[in-house]
Amino acid sequence: MDERANRPRIERTYALAAELRAILGKLKRKLREHGGRSDLTPSQVSVILRLEIDGPVTVSSLARAEGMRPQSMSAIVTSLLDVGLVSGSPDPNDARQTLMSLSRKCQKFLKEGRAARQDWLTTTIQEKLSVQEQEKLAAVLQLLARLVED
Template sequence: MSELNESATLLRMLVGRLGRRLRESAPPGDITWSQVSVLGYLVRDGAMTVTELAAAEGVRTQSMGATVASLLAAEMVQGEADPLDGRKTRYTATPAARALLTANRAMRDDWLVRAIDTELSAEEQQLLLRAIPLLQRLADHAS
């Protein structure tokens, strides 16, 4: 295996571990992580249909329908008729969902700030900051 292949494998594993650590640092409360993910789309991207949410998450429309139904029951989303096609329903996050996401993100950010501050030297922190644009480019790369 080439050095680049080994590095890619290591980076994938480390990003996965970091993601798990971040999720562990801020339990989602009474909703699941897949529900949190859907709420994240609605907060970032605005109103979406079940079909659009399913495409964004890479799941079947039926599965997303069940997720949205559970969020409706928990009063985390609200639906309204699409102004261009009244047969479709567009969903938005409720104020309660926005507050939950804000608190959850703050907990994860706090954990990451503490970890960077306690685990990395000042020089390592600067190196990490310089690597962020590179990681961003990788994250934005379409295959």
């Protein structure tokens, strides 16, 4: 098939991709709105999520994982320590090192935020979509899952 014949299909696919990105962006903002207020910077959020996934690590390891200088990471970690979202403990393998981990306060903050977002989304789906539309949404989710499969 030549490029001219395929052009409408390519344009439609491009438009679908743009619309999907816009809608997912709006959904992400709505979820953030309903997940509780946070004054955290994107860098602080990234560190918290990395600690949640990787578990306790040193500031140097965090810096490497986030692709930044240890001094910059140290400033981020210090700000999180100051508000009680992370804590440090001696590394059992090297007492000269400190392992940073999420505090109980942070774990509670994450859990409550996720629960609030889940509650909002569940309620919104129930209130705005009929049973048939919810079934269509389930089918769309299967398609979206295929888009992100490796």
